[in-house]
Amino acid sequence: MAERPFIVGNWKMNGTRSMLSEARAIDRASQRLMKVEVALAPPYTLIHAVHKEVEQIGVGAQDCHPAEGTAHTGDVSAAMVLDAGAKFVILGHSERRQGHGEDDSMVKSKAASAIAAGLRIIICCGESEAVRDAGEEESFVLGQIRASLPDDLDNAAATLTIAYEPIWAIGTGKTPSAENVGAMHRAIRALLVQLYGEEHGAAVRILYGGSVKPDNALELLGADEVGGALVGGASLTAESFLGIVLAAAELPE
Numbered sequence: 562m563a564e565r566p567f568i569v570g571n572w573k574m575n576g577t578r579s580m581l582s583e584a585r586a587i588d589r590a591s592q593r594l595m596k597v598e599v600a601l602a603p604p605y606t607l608i609h610a611v612h613k614e615v616e617q618i619g620v621g622a623q624d625c626h627p628a629e630g631t632a633h634t635g636d637v638s639a640a641m642v643l644d645a646g647a648k649f650v651i652l653g654h655s656e657r658r659q660g661h662g663e664d665d666s667m668v669k670s671k672a673a674s675a676i677a678a679g680l681r682i683i684i685c686c687g688e689s690e691a692v693r694d695a696g697e698e699e700s701f702v703l704g705q706i707r708a709s710l711p712d713d714l715d716n717a718a719a720t721l722t723i724a725y726e727p728i729w730a731i732g733t734g735k736t737p738s739a740e741n742v743g744a745m746h747r748a749i750r751a752l753l754v755q756l757y758g759e760e761h762g763a764a765v766r767i768l769y770g771g772s773v774k775p776d777n778a779l780e781l782l783g784a785d786e787v788g789g790a791l792v793g794g795a796s797l798t799a800e801s802f803l804g805i806v807l808a809a810a811e812l813p814e
């Protein structure tokens with residue numbers, strides 16, 4: 562594995578200030594698990610509060626607007642999430658692609674804006690059940706990644722993380738087999754090497770997301786070319802999220 566495993570909790574539209582105690586507990590335990598890079602992406606309303614609460618773990622946003630500022634009522638720019646304490650932003654999550662009609666070109670312009678503001682980016686990709694049933698998941702996912710990545714990425718390894726999240730596995734309790742995850746991650750790796758060269762392409766972390774839980778984390782994290790996990794439901798309590806972080810700490814280096 563190129564780097565420490567990266568375990569990111571995506572709180573989605575969950576979290577009020579009462580959940581800051583979970584963030585604090587995750588942070589304290591992570592200080593003893595330095596083999597793993599741990600981060601949380603709370604909703605916008607909690608980014609600053611979580612940032613103030615934690616010492617060790619990273620804090621990120623779940624989205625940003627592609628424009629730099631001005632008249633976009635209800636939107637939040639990359640510079641604003643950076644100012645609130647975010648170091649990275651998740652872009653192109655399937656819930657945004659489906660619920661907000663975001664296409665690859667929108668994700669690409671958000672990515673360019675986030676990088677210009679100084680954020681790291683996590684670009685999400687993943688196929689629907691219908692695409693998988695048709696046996697087209699690999700070409701679909703690689704197409705999504707190609708079209709969502711910004712054109713000129715100076716230091717891909719330091720800036721970019723990919724998250725492969727099959728839509729049918731999100732929040733369903735269903736997951737692909739470790740073999741299927743490994744096959745997709747190998748295909749994504751080959752594309753990254755083609756785009757960014759051997760050194761940078763090999764160092765970009767590729768996370769798996771979709772129903773990762775403490776009891777399946779070791780198997781999924783151990784699949785080929787898996788560099789960590791993007792966790793939804795199981796990131797909402799310190800107990801379940803730390804179960805996944807602990808599994809990552811058990812992986813051979």
Ligand code: 13P
Binds near residue numbers: 731734773
């Ligand atoms: P679940 O872990 O709840 O399946 O969500 C995965 C996800 O969408 C993370 O971004």
